[in-house]
Amino acid sequence: MFKSLAPPEYLATIDTVKCIRCKRCILNCGWGVYSWGGDKVLIATSKCVKCLRCYHYCPEEAIQIHDNPTRFKANACWGYNNIRNIKRQAESGGIPLTGMGSDLPYPILFDNLLIDACQVTNPSIDPLREPMELRTYLGKKPSSVSFVDDKDGHVRLKEKMPPQIKLSMPVMFSPMSFGSISLNAQKVLAIAAKECGIVMNTGEGGLHEDLFPYRENIIVQVASGRFGVNPDYLNAGVAVEIKIGQGAKPGIGGHLPGEKIPLEVARARMIPVGTDALSPAPQHDIYSIEDLRQLIYAIKEATNYKPVSVKIAAVHNVAAIASGIVRAGADIVYLDGFRGGTGAAPTIIRDHLGIPIEHAIAAVDDRLRQEGIRNEASIIAAGGIRSSADAAKAIALGADAVAIATTALITMGCTVCGKCYTGNCSWGITTQRPELTARLDPEVYAERLINLVHAWEHELKEILGALGINAIESLRGNRERLRGVGLDTQTLDILGVKPAGR
Amino acid sequence: MNHNYQKDISGCGLTGLINKKRRRVSGSEIVKSLCLMNDRGNGLGAGYAAYGIYPDMADFYAFHVMYDDPGMRHEVEDHLRGNYHVEKTEEIPTAPVKAIHISPLLMRYFVRPLKERLAGGIGSDDYVVNTVMRINSESGGAFVFSSGKNMGTFKGVGNPADIARFFRIEEYEGYIWTAHTRFPTNTPGWWGGAHPFALLDWSIVHNGEISSYGINKRYLEMYGYKLTLLTDTEAAAYMLDLLIRRHGITVKTACQALAAPFWKRIDAMPEAEKEALTALRQTYGSALLNGPFSILFGHAKGLVGINDRIKLRPLVAATHGAFTYMASEESAIREICPKPDKVWSPRAGEPVIAELE
Amino acid sequence: MTEINAKGLRFKELNEKIRAAVAKGEKEITVKGVNGQYYIGDGLRGTATIALDGVPGNDLAAFMDGPTIVISGNAQDNIGNTMNSGRVVVKGSAGDVLGYGMRGGRIHVLGDVGYRVGIHMKGLKKQSPTIVVGGKAGDFFGEYMAGGVLILLGLNEKDGATLAGDYLGTGMHGGAIYIRGAVDKGFCGAEVGITEPDAEDLATIKEAVGEFCKDFGLKPEEVMKKPFKKLYPASLRPYGNLYAY
Numbered sequence A: 001m002f003k004s005l006a007p008p009e010y011l012a013t014i015d016t017v018k019c020i021r022c023k024r025c026i027l028n029c030g031w032g033v034y035s036w037g038g039d040k041v042l043i044a045t046s047k048c049v050k051c052l053r054c055y056h057y058c059p060e061e062a063i064q065i066h067d068n069p070t071r072f073k074a075n076a077c078w079g080y081n082n083i084r085n086i087k088r089q090a091e092s093g094g095i096p097l098t099g100m101g102s103d104l105p106y107p108i109l110f111d112n113l114l115i116d117a118c119q120v121t122n123p124s125i126d127p128l129r130e131p132m133e134l135r136t137y138l139g140k141k142p143s144s145v146s147f148v149d150d151k152d153g154h155v156r157l158k159e160k161m162p163p164q165i166k167l168s169m170p171v172m173f174s175p176m177s178f179g180s181i182s183l184n185a186q187k188v189l190a191i192a193a194k195e196c197g198i199v200m201n202t203g204e205g206g207l208h209e210d211l212f213p214y215r216e217n218i219i220v221q222v223a224s225g226r227f228g229v230n231p232d233y234l235n236a237g238v239a240v241e242i243k244i245g246q247g248a249k250p251g252i253g254g255h256l257p258g259e260k261i262p263l264e265v266a267r268a269r270m271i272p273v274g275t276d277a278l279s280p281a282p283q284h285d286i287y288s289i290e291d292l293r294q295l296i297y298a299i300k301e302a303t304n305y306k307p308v309s310v311k312i313a314a315v316h317n318v319a320a321i322a323s324g325i326v327r328a329g330a331d332i333v334y335l336d337g338f339r340g341g342t343g344a345a346p347t348i349i350r351d352h353l354g355i356p357i358e359h360a361i362a363a364v365d366d367r368l369r370q371e372g373i374r375n376e377a378s379i380i381a382a383g384g385i386r387s388s389a390d391a392a393k394a395i396a397l398g399a400d401a402v403a404i405a406t407t408a409l410i411t412m413g414c415t416v417c418g419k420c421y422t423g424n425c426s427w428g429i430t431t432q433r434p435e436l437t438a439r440l441d442p443e444v445y446a447e448r449l450i451n452l453v454h455a456w457e458h459e460l461k462e463i464l465g466a467l468g469i470n471a472i473e474s475l476r477g478n479r480e481r482l483r484g485v486g487l488d489t490q491t492l493d494i495l496g497v498k499p500a501g502r
Numbered sequence B: 001m002n003h004n005y006q007k008d009i010s011g012c013g014l015t016g017l018i019n020k021k022r023r024r025v026s027g028s029e030i031v032k033s034l035c036l037m038n039d040r041g042n043g044l045g046a047g048y049a050a051y052g053i054y055p056d057m058a059d060f061y062a063f064h065v066m067y068d069d070p071g072m073r074h075e076v077e078d079h080l081r082g083n084y085h086v087e088k089t090e091e092i093p094t095a096p097v098k099a100i101h102i103s104p105l106l107m108r109y110f111v112r113p114l115k116e117r118l119a120g121g122i123g124s125d126d127y128v129v130n131t132v133m134r135i136n137s138e139s140g141g142a143f144v145f146s147s148g149k150n151m152g153t154f155k156g157v158g159n160p161a162d163i164a165r166f167f168r169i170e171e172y173e174g175y176i177w178t179a180h181t182r183f184p185t186n187t188p189g190w191w192g193g194a195h196p197f198a199l200l201d202w203s204i205v206h207n208g209e210i211s212s213y214g215i216n217k218r219y220l221e222m223y224g225y226k227l228t229l230l231t232d233t234e235a236a237a238y239m240l241d242l243l244i245r246r247h248g249i250t251v252k253t254a255c256q257a258l259a260a261p262f263w264k265r266i267d268a269m270p271e272a273e274k275e276a277l278t279a280l281r282q283t284y285g286s287a288l289l290n291g292p293f294s295i296l297f298g299h300a301k302g303l304v305g306i307n308d309r310i311k312l313r314p315l316v317a318a319t320h321g322a323f324t325y326m327a328s329e330e331s332a333i334r335e336i337c338p339k340p341d342k343v344w345s346p347r348a349g350e351p352v353i354a355e356l357e
Numbered sequence C: 001m002t003e004i005n006a007k008g009l010r011f012k013e014l015n016e017k018i019r020a021a022v023a024k025g026e027k028e029i030t031v032k033g034v035n036g037q038y039y040i041g042d043g044l045r046g047t048a049t050i051a052l053d054g055v056p057g058n059d060l061a062a063f064m065d066g067p068t069i070v071i072s073g074n075a076q077d078n079i080g081n082t083m084n085s086g087r088v089v090v091k092g093s094a095g096d097v098l099g100y101g102m103r104g105g106r107i108h109v110l111g112d113v114g115y116r117v118g119i120h121m122k123g124l125k126k127q128s129p130t131i132v133v134g135g136k137a138g139d140f141f142g143e144y145m146a147g148g149v150l151i152l153l154g155l156n157e158k159d160g161a162t163l164a165g166d167y168l169g170t171g172m173h174g175g176a177i178y179i180r181g182a183v184d185k186g187f188c189g190a191e192v193g194i195t196e197p198d199a200e201d202l203a204t205i206k207e208a209v210g211e212f213c214k215d216f217g218l219k220p221e222e223v224m225k226k227p228f229k230k231l232y233p234a235s236l237r238p239y240g241n242l243y244a245y
């Protein structure tokens, strides 16, 4: 075979003195980098993706993965990746795929926002010993409620509230389907969601029967492929989500390669083993906003009015679109910023379409308020929420809750190598190869994810405490407690945030 | 929806009283009570609100208007004459006080919206609110202190005793009084910025800084309120107007929205009540006043005192016969009511509601 | 004996008079007509007894080291802040944040107390601050408690009534709280253990109750008839696992 003119990205090396020939690296690598040469381990370094599974499992610290120091001549315009991608395309004629969110150095506005704290004129609150409430309800709220006083002087509700999803804190797991991730990875999410009092989302891959016990903590998704959608499925969770788009690939459908469709996945999706599962770019029953309304109400009817969420990618006109979605009857608008992750997306799409989540939250929250309909739907923000600080900032900008996916996968071992689309994930996450998925013990890894969620919970409470507020609703949309650093006037204007010092 | 505003921050002391049988008492009482708490203010703002002071004009909205710019007077009066029946126009009587060198022009008008202005189905209260919002947010140079019936606020830059003397507070008799001494931490010096803050029959005095101000403001803006003073007091007043007058929620329930019980408490309530309060919090999350506050608010039918959900600011209440007293400190009550029947510190978020009979 | 009339005096003038009397070696001082004056007895040393008639203002007996202050009626907020030794006796009720960071001495309140009473109290073997409350207490009673003794008697309460508010002893990591009546675990901070008092505890209670009864002319035997519950810190580092290093 013609040797690729795209040089390997990484150099996997083994210190042969340290190596005890235990062959664990051979076993662990999902990409087949290592093989046995009779007396030593052989290395096919061009296959290496730097997921570091081998490094962690080598008992002797014999493995080192280096970024290949051999680069094309430095050029401020023709960067390494530009040249390399052209060579790859020249060799394959294909669209380079990628996984996870964009790694290009676009500005991350979360890093230009700082949170306020109390000094003297209002007190901060000790979050460990005094009550600190993060409980969040997602769903449509009336603009006002009516009560009647019953005989004993207690208030009663006159009209029932619309259905709500109760979260113990304003964080949830983003949709990831069985197929794009392993069943064990989904189980990790389900166990953790239940334990933490939050929700996971099936993504568009049906609901495996192993997840039935976690129904109270599951949102089921309906997307353009309609995989696994039936009345039981629609009624299985606490809410139904209609997926219109995804931040990493707005306007693009899903493509789950046949290699990732073994029997189990096929059963859940109700498709044959080994076919490519295609989700079309649009939902073919939604070509317009009124069609969306129909689908929303069809689902509500079918589920005796469970909350319906509509997930869209953050695109240029996101405010107007979101307003239409709310008017179409959605209880929740899920905004996915362009830095959001993916199991597989064309690199060119991922890196160049959409807008960041920060702008989207601000624009949508503003628009819904201007139109007096902010109470009609909750806003979920996703797409690059890396820490509880990002979450707090997103909420202060106007989101009701944030959704995390990459963060959750990192707790399962993921190193954001970005090769999820290959189906070879050595950590057993984005793969269906049984020998790889078996590595991901749901109980063990759920523990780690639970730890993360609890740590964020503590951090959010610390942030609220410093802000001198003891309920998350007092942070929501409270942009007065954010300041921008290094942002231009127009950006500050869009975010509705003052510059630091003002 | 401009975000480029500077919030007003101040500490303070407050006091209030009500006679449930509508027996009117002289303003000198409340002045005495307020002056005891001089240490809670710094002489940069004080004010009084009184109900029952205009019995002969009880059918008219009493507009107390302040003019920084006397030139604005004609514009405002033209507007009033064009849209209201103006029963009476007069200067608010004042007395010379040494410490108060300059004061704005202070006028009061007793008015009623013209019938034809209410033709579109808008209620006269809403009409008055619109007028007040317009004068306060657009005119610059004119500011409506209060706009309720048979009530009024008197306030300005100065210490409690000077402001009382200036407005001749002792000459008014009312059955509800509230008063406020102020400790601003930033730009002092504007009479409109003193408290009580009033709109229609609402008058509010408030102590503490609400940490949730940003979202409270944006929430109110969604319902057409224009926050021009950028004080917590203003936000609290509009919040009460929205919940009680416009949404028809009772005073007690509205207090539970402003100082919401903790989820832990709500979860432990009997089913029907739990459902009601859960709905209240879900719906009015953005109305929650979070952070330290104690508030006294007077309205046409009574006086209410409430403090925040974890009691970060003080509030003491007492009763004596038909009187109910509320203040930042017990001594402020004792000063005018040495032997109350009952004295207590209300629990966090638990309103003290005293209503006229 | 010296009598001071506080009527119309600002706190500064009043405190100056009290201080002058103490400096003169006066052992019995009566102050009439007190109403709202802050900071009475702050940082005061010696062994004088000061009887106050009226409602004194906030921050009474802060940093006080020795004297006894007896209040005929109610007391306001922040009494006995970081008090080092001495005694404060309140014949009515007292407000919020009583005995904050108290390091020694006794505070006896016959009636109820407000929120955040006895928080962050300290204590060594020899120097152990004690607060005894005859009535009930608001939320966050004994919050962050690091030492000393808090006793809640609920003298006029029915059997089974809850005497303390929510978040009882939250963050507690030292000292002991004794409650004469029911304790709802759901109202306690997670760091708090509940148990029956042992012989040593009972001796502590008895001694404190004896002192308390002396101030109000009550019979200790009567008070001791009802059983107590003891609240203690379940761990010395309640948040040791919270942070990752």
Ligand code: SF4
Pocket (backbone or CB within 6 Å): A014, A018, A019, A020, A021, A022, A023, A024, A025, A026, A041, A057, A058, A059, A060, A061, A062, A063
């Ligand atoms: S895992 Fe490490 S020690 Fe084992 S064979 Fe591979 S390089 Fe050698």
Ligand code: SF4
Pocket (backbone or CB within 6 Å): A051, A099, A100, A409, A413, A414, A415, A416, A417, A418, A419, A420, A421, A424, A425, A426, A427, A429, A430
């Ligand atoms: S999930 Fe697996 S393949 Fe995807 S980025 Fe993480 S480690 Fe790499």
